[in-house]
Amino acid sequence: MQINRLFEIVYMLFNKKTVTARELAQHFEVSQRTIYRDIETLSQAGIPIYTNKGKGGGISILPQFVLNKSVLSDVEQNDILSALQGLNALNIPNIDPVLSKLGALFNKNNTSWIDVNFSHWGSDDSEIEKFMSLKHAILNKKVIMFDYYSSYGEKLTRSVEPLKLVFKGRGWYLYGYCRLKKDTRMFKITRIRNLLTSDEVFNRDIPEDIWSPSENTGNRGDIITLVMKIDAQLTYRLYDEFQPENISRNDDGSFTVTTSMPENEWVYGYIMSYGEYAEVIEPTHIKDIIVSKYKKALKKYL
Structure with a gap:
């Protein structure tokens, strides 16, 4: 019980900067004498706690002190807080109190750096x-x-x-x-x-x-190397959907994209989503399939 109280006293000092013995005694429902014994125990353990008397005084901890500096490096502390921020963005319960405590213990500001929304645009x-x-x-x-x-x-x-x-x-x-x-x-x-x-x-x-x-045998087709020529009008899609190293600029201003994809109905529909602005170069059998699909689609409008 005393160990838990000692830990929480340190946390409260990180969080509140200064707190009186009376406040601590009321919080833990112990006597002020017990609190002073706890402060002495923490001081003997190397925690830099000090007291100031008079108005505005109380028990404080040196602001430069980080509790576990010898255990976790500065980079590791940032990594832990970043990971917890990611969990918090996913609405994992009870993350906020942990973030608050560790941010105080590490003496770091809890900067919110990520937000995640699982829904797609236009959904409810x-x-x-x-x-x-x-x-x-x-x-x-x-x-x-x-x-x-x-x-x-x-x-x-x-x-x-x-x-x-x-x-x-x-x-x-x-x-x-x-x-x-x-x-x-x-x-x-x-x-x-x-x-x-x-x-x-x-x-x-x-x-x-x-x-x-x-x-993933039930979800994919054979992997093919797909080469497409895409008009400049669709530049905005290229850099959203392909890696820069897979895109090359042609002399006429168009682009050639080379990528690997599973061959299935999805990839046929994906190619056709570029409409008149895309041409399949390789493989030739994919080109023939797209031509056939366009012919069938055209018959519906004739």
């Missing part, structure tokens, strides 16, 4: 609620059920053991074990509908590398 609060439900199911290992729309427009009801929320390639995904497919899968969260959390608890370990091909 239901998207955020969906993420909170998924987080609850993952942390409590609860089986979930939902309707899911595949890349082919197929709607199936899935029963899933949720393992992790991940962000990849400009999109949020749920990684989990699908009982329907009897394998792990990545589910794009914007395609999840009618999410329900059951009372059933599961027990499953997360694979070390969830991005390995063996963990």
Whole structure:
């Protein structure tokens, strides 16, 4: 009990700078004599605590002192606070008090440097609620059920053991074990509908590398090297969607993009989203597929 009280006294001194023995005694419901004994114990332990008498006086700690400077470097302290800020942005409960205490102990300002919003532009609060439900199911290992729309427009009801929320390639995904497919899968969260959390608890370990091909066989096609020529009018998209080293400027002002993608219906639709401003150079069979799709689309308007 005394150790806990000693720690909290140090924290209060970091936080309030100066506090009277009476205030400490009332807070801990002990006598002022006990508080003075605690202060003496802390001083003997090397904590630079001092007292000032008179009006405005009280018990203080040297402002330059950092409690665990010998244990954690300045960089490590910043890393810890940054990680906690990230958790706080994800609405993980009870992070604020920890941030406040560690910020005081490390003698650092608690600067808010990150904010995260799980919803996409134009969505309502239901998207955020969906993420909170998924987080609850993952942390409590609860089986979930939902309707899911595949890349082919197929709607199936899935029963899933949720393992992790991940962000990849400009999109949020749920990684989990699908009982329907009897394998792990990545589910794009914007395609999840009618999410329900059951009372059933599961027990499953997360694979070390969830991005390995063996963990994603049901979600990807063969990886191809895609080369496209894109007009200058679409420059604003290029640097949002590709790495600068994958983009080269042509003499006519257009761009050539070289990238690796899984070949599936999604990538065909992605290429076509550039409309008249993109031309597939390689592979030639992808070029033929896009031509065929444009011809079929054109028939609908003739």
